[in-house]
Amino acid sequence: MSALALEGVHKSFGANEVLRGIDLSLEEEEVVCLIGASGSGKSTLLRCVNLLEPLDAGRILLHGEEITRRGVDVNHIRQRIGIVFQAFNLFPHMTVLRNVMLGPREALKLGREEAEARALELLGRFGLADRRDDYPDRLSGGQQQRVAIVRALAMRPQLLLLDEVTSALDPELVGEVLNVIRELAEGGMTMLIATHEMGFAREVASRVCFLDAGLILEEGPPEEIFSHPKEPRTRQFLERIVQAGRL
Amino acid sequence: MASEGDRRPDLEVEARRSRLLGGLSLEAEGARGVAIALLSTALFLTVIVVAISQSPGWPEVHRVFFGWHDITSTFPEIARAFVLNVKIFVVCEVFILVFALLIAVLRSLPGPVFFPLRALAIIYTDLARGVPTILVIALLGFGAPALQLQGVPTSRVFWAGVGLVLIYSGYVAEVYRAGIESVHPSQEAAARSLGLSRAKALRFVILPQAVRRVIPPLLNDFIGLQKDTALVGTLGVIEAFNQSQIDANATFTFGSYLAAAVLFVAITIPLARFTDVLIARDRRRRQASGAFA
Numbered sequence: 127m128s129a130l131a132l133e134g135v136h137k138s139f140g141a142n143e144v145l146r147g148i149d150l151s152l153e154e155e156e157v158v159c160l161i162g163a164s165g166s167g168k169s170t171l172l173r174c175v176n177l178l179e180p181l182d183a184g185r186i187l188l189h190g191e192e193i194t195r196r197g198v199d200v201n202h203i204r205q206r207i208g209i210v211f212q213a214f215n216l217f218p219h220m221t222v223l224r225n226v227m228l229g230p231r232e233a234l235k236l237g238r239e240e241a242e243a244r245a246l247e248l249l250g251r252f253g254l255a256d257r258r259d260d261y262p263d264r265l266s267g268g269q270q271q272r273v274a275i276v277r278a279l280a281m282r283p284q285l286l287l288l289d290e291v292t293s294a295l296d297p298e299l300v301g302e303v304l305n306v307i308r309e310l311a312e313g314g315m316t317m318l319i320a321t322h323e324m325g326f327a328r329e330v331a332s333r334v335c336f337l338d339a340g341l342i343l344e345e346g347p348p349e350e351i352f353s354h355p356k357e358p359r360t361r362q363f364l365e366r367i368v369q370a371g372r373l
Numbered sequence: 374m375a376s377e378g379d380r381r382p383d384l385e386v387e388a389r390r391s392r393l394l395g396g397l398s399l400e401a402e403g404a405r406g407v408a409i410a411l412l413s414t415a416l417f418l419t420v421i422v423v424a425i426s427q428s429p430g431w432p433e434v435h436r437v438f439f440g441w442h443d444i445t446s447t448f449p450e451i452a453r454a455f456v457l458n459v460k461i462f463v464v465c466e467v468f469i470l471v472f473a474l475l476i477a478v479l480r481s482l483p484g485p486v487f488f489p490l491r492a493l494a495i496i497y498t499d500l501a502r503g504v505p506t507i508l509v510i511a512l513l514g515f516g517a518p519a520l521q522l523q524g525v526p527t528s529r530v531f532w533a534g535v536g537l538v539l540i541y542s543g544y545v546a547e548v549y550r551a552g553i554e555s556v557h558p559s560q561e562a563a564a565r566s567l568g569l570s571r572a573k574a575l576r577f578v579i580l581p582q583a584v585r586r587v588i589p590p591l592l593n594d595f596i597g598l599q600k601d602t603a604l605v606g607t608l609g610v611i612e613a614f615n616q617s618q619i620d621a622n623a624t625f626t627f628g629s630y631l632a633a634a635v636l637f638v639a640i641t642i643p644l645a646r647f648t649d650v651l652i653a654r655d656r657r658r659r660q661a662s663g664a665f666a
């Protein structure tokens with residue numbers, strides 16, 4: 127049984143049909159990278175999986191359970207699916223520690239001590255222990271994004287969605303965030319990652335999906351997609367990326 | 374989507390500082406700046422005083438409004454009456470802050486299911502802000518006790534207070550709403566993505582940020598409410614304004630009005646300065662932590 131399965135997912139914003147029938151499945155501990163031009167629907171796809179956007183058609187299954195059916199407890203589903211955004215979206219009025227503890231405390235209903243222990247353990251693991259009492263805006267972009275990842279991990283999700291988590295970072299800060307993701311991949315975290323970092327996708331992904339105009343046009347192991355793309359549009363896209371110096 | 378990480382804290386802080394110099398703070402200007410400020414203020418005041426005291430009507434105005442004896446002799450009585458204004462202000466404010474928040478939250482409920490509640494909240498705020506306060510106070514203050522309903526208070530002060538709460542909640546709800554809407558939707562998305570219910574996202578993530586941002590305009594409404602407690606006097610209740618009117622009628626001068634004005638100002642000006650202090654402190658705290666949202 128797949129950890130995550132999307133079947134014929136459609137999503138429109140008004141007349142703009144952003145996802146036009148997405149079929150995709152992830153096995154347990156698999157890392158799948160979504161690549162594609164800006165506006166191809168990567169973020170929308172991730173938001174749909176997290177139930178932040180309702181579908182127009184199709185289904186999404188998490189470990190065989192349909193999470194898009196009517197009457198599902200969305201809060202409970204979201205507790206099992208972590209998402210990290212491009213712009214971090216940390217809570218600016220809370221310290222790092224409180225940012226990380228909020229979910230475990232208020233959604234998982236853990237006791238203060240247990241939530242704090244869990245948060246501190248994760249912050250320590252990712253080199254953020256001495257930042258626990260800082261407000262987010264005191265941190266560098268890389269640190270903020272690592273806190274955002276820790277905040278998602280504190281829920282012990284079965285699946286982690288990452289939406290271009292390095293795009294808002296200065297180049298010298300990208301590495302520290304990628305290292306965290308690399309470590310998570312090695313630890314067996316199931317992840318669906320939208321990214322413009324082709325080198326990174328090539329390295330961590332077990333599979334790469336090329337998203338074009340709301341469809342997965344081509345998918346396969348990274349070396350295949352990056353070295354021998356079949357579809358002309360995939361080739362075009364990768365050529366543009368190479369020209370931009372990102373591969 | 375603009376990324377929060379792109380903003381440069383140091384630039385923001387600089388921009389704030391230069392804005393500060395346009396305000397009351399003179400520290401950065403040094404001793405010379407203070408001297409210039411004092412001199413220009415003195416000059417300015419002298420011009421005004423000379424202009425007024427040279428006007429033809431001044432002696433009469435001076436006698437009627439500024440009779441020192443009229444002011445001081447009526448002051449204690451008015452001050453005693455003023456206690457009621459302060460009480461009304463404090464009690465009403467508490468209810469307003471809670472009630473208005475409820476209305477603002479109702480108005481921000483999403484989806485078609487909540488349409489009736491949203492509509493109700495909109496109608497309410499429109500009415501509350503559209504009807505003259507004095508009318509509502511008269512209607513409730515005279516009307517409600519006249520109903521003589523069992524278990525319903527008959528005190529005019531009580532009903533005037535209800536009127537003030539109803540009116541001011543309309544304004545304060547709008548202030549809250551502006552605050553709620555100023556919090557970027559991505560904050561709610563982040564909270565919901567953790568599995569928090571909408572109510573919890575509101576309580577822990579959106580409202581704390583929203584309320585912080587609207588403290589200055591909230592305090593502005595406090596100041597307005599403190600002034601409007603004088604309207605309760607129109608019901609014949611003895612509060613500062615009514616008392617000063619009684620005194621004015623007795624002495625045929627308006628010195629008592631000035632006494633009442635001094636009392637109101639004694640509350641509202643500190644409130645205004647307190648607003649500034651809160652804003653400054655919030656700014657300092659954010660600068661200390663390098664924060665600036």
Ligand SMILES: Nc1ncnc2c1ncn2[C@@H]1O[C@H](COP(=O)(O)OP(=O)(O)OP(=O)(O)O)[C@@H](O)[C@H]1O
Pocket residue numbers: 139142144162163164165166167168169170171290
């Ligand atoms: N909330 C929304 N309302 C209306 N249109 C939207 C909304 N969110 C996304 N869109 C539209 O959906 C399309 C796909 O957007 P999406 O953000 O999913 O693309 P993306 O692949 O993530 O692009 P990028 O690489 O720039 O992040 C775009 O045309 C965008 O304008």
Ligand SMILES: [Mg+2]
Pocket residue numbers: 168169170289290
């Ligand atoms: Mg995107």
